[in-house]
Amino acid sequence: MRAEFARLGIRVIAVTDAGSDPGKQVSDLETIAARKPDVIVSIPTDEVATAGAYKAVARRGIHLVFMDNVPNGMQAARDYVAVVSADNYGNGVVAAHLMADALGGKGTVGPDLAGDAQAAANAMLLKHGDLDGIWGVWDVPTEGILAAARSTDRDNLAVTTEDLGKNVAIALAKKNIVRGLGAQRPYDQGVTEARLAAYSLIGKKAPPYVALGALPVTHDNLLDSWRRVFHEQPPAEVRESYRR
Secondary structure (H helix, E strand, O other): OOHHHHOOOOOOOOHHHHHHHHOHHHHHHHHHHHHOEEEEOOOOOOOOHHHHHHHHHHHHOOEEEOOOOOOOOOOOOOOOEEEEOOOOHEEEEEHHHHHHHHHHOOOOOEEEEEHHHHHHHHHHHOOOOOOEEEOOOOOOHHHHHHHHHOOOOOOOEEEEEOOOHHHHHHHHHHHOEEEEEEEOOHHHHHHHHHHHHHHHHHHHOOOOOOEEOOOOEEEOOHHHHHHHOOOOOOOOHHHOOOOO
């Protein structure tokens, strides 16, 4: 995003990371708004807890571009420029198709929608001896599924997920349990957000919602997919794990 802003001639005056702390995000917004920027690009950590702070920013005439979430009670065009998101529905569809391919079109699949993925996957595997695959939400919880599969000697389990992270990429590179995933494209999301922010500064109309399609990632296109998603070379651990 910083690089795209530079290309567009827009100077970045502050970058903050609130993590998952809404209180810190509210404080950061107040601090940055006091510097009178023309635009703020932000990922709301909590649509309810941060809504008042974002509305206060909007009332000051500062343009807002969001990633993924929109604070409660805010309307496109009136309160913010646009929101850019991954196509989460499409990510799930991609992961489902990859699972179907891995299982040859038939089998028993358990979806993991739990916070503690390892415990949930362990319970699934113990209860359902015929389980052929587990679909996990996002890459980090899927690491818990992989741990559960290994601890129960289920190396034949097929796992698909959403989002491309290093550890799931290593498993995919080794042809080990992970059979594919639907990847978000955060670099492209950042570029899109920067461009929509620039549009707002010159009065060019922006679409209120932009969803970027998932990138299907398999063993065969893993290394190239990493370059497309992150615009950089895959980590050494991923490259060294790749089995031709």
